[in-house]
Amino acid sequence: MTTNFALTRRHAMAGAALATLAAPRAMAQAYPARPVRLVVPFPPGNTSDILARLVAEEVQKRRGVTVVVENRPGASGALGVQAVTGARADGLTLLVTTQSPIVVNPPLMKNPPYDPVRELSPVALFARTGFILIAAPDFPANSMAEAARVLRAGPAGRFSAANPGLGTLSHLAMALMALQLGTQIESVPYRGSAAALVDVTAGRVPLMIDGFNSAVPQVRGGKAKALAVVARQRSALVPDVPSMAESGVPELAELEALSWTGLFGPAGTPPEVAAWWTAALGEVMRDPAIVEKLAQTFIEAVPPNSAEAFAQEIAADLAKWTRVVRDARIEQQ
Structure with missing residues (x-):
């Protein structure tokens, strides 16, 4: 029997290409196939922790998926952030954090242990204070x-x-x-x-x-x-x-300082994961009972816009606070 290796190779390559194209759709249909871990880079009781636990409870109730909150405090949030930057970009390990480890702390560090722009994928901003x-x-x-x-x-x-x-x-x-x-x-x-x-x-x-x-x-x-x-x-x-x-x-007139809380994945997190969480968080943050519950603690529920809009806000905040650290001559640590 004669085997045409060239033809077989072309078929294999075509099959691989089709599998690659189909992967996002398969992920969108199957996600999340396993429990999702929400890493909070602060101790229990922090705003990020309160919101992460609220989100975990509501998403489990509404979508029937298992969501676990894990606190990883230390080094001004760096330990928790790095627990996510080092994870697989499959949407199963995500970060819930305020703006501090993302746009405030890095400009204050001489040698930041992570790059929030290159090592994280913004998913959704869903609350402000x-x-x-x-x-x-x-x-x-x-x-x-x-x-x-x-x-x-x-x-x-x-x-x-x-x-x-x-x-x-x-x-x-x-x-x-x-x-x-x-x-x-x-x-x-x-x-x-x-x-x-x-x-x-x-x-x-x-x-x-x-x-x-x-x-x-x-x-x-x-x-x-x-x-x-x-x-x-x-x-x-x-x-x-x-x-x-x-x-x-x-x-x-333009002076503004707002603390936001958002969801991030490791760099390369598929857009289908961001879309899934944007929709899920939208359901939670539009619920009148949730809006009122958060307002009682001075937290504004924010139905997410898009990962792209969140990334733009992060870039603007990072540039602003970097300028303040420089112009006010705040010493880097």
């Missing part, structure tokens, strides 16, 4: 416009601002505000928001930019003044506080 500028009760201003005049009038560094730690979004947002006002505001870092807020409400430190969930209760309790939401638009979660764009200070 706003930030607010607050002042101590005795601070000599009751609005952002008044505060801007006070900050510019005194000698550079006369006023200080608390933050929950060097390199946090709170720290960088205040540094950006100082740059835009053309003044200096001394950074006073603490270990977490709770300790920082104690000194702000006691009048020992006059200013702080912090997340809604920790700062707004202090305002509503009469222990601090709300000067502005650090965003271009007023927030529905804190409707009585004007935005920076409404502050009457033109230099601050």
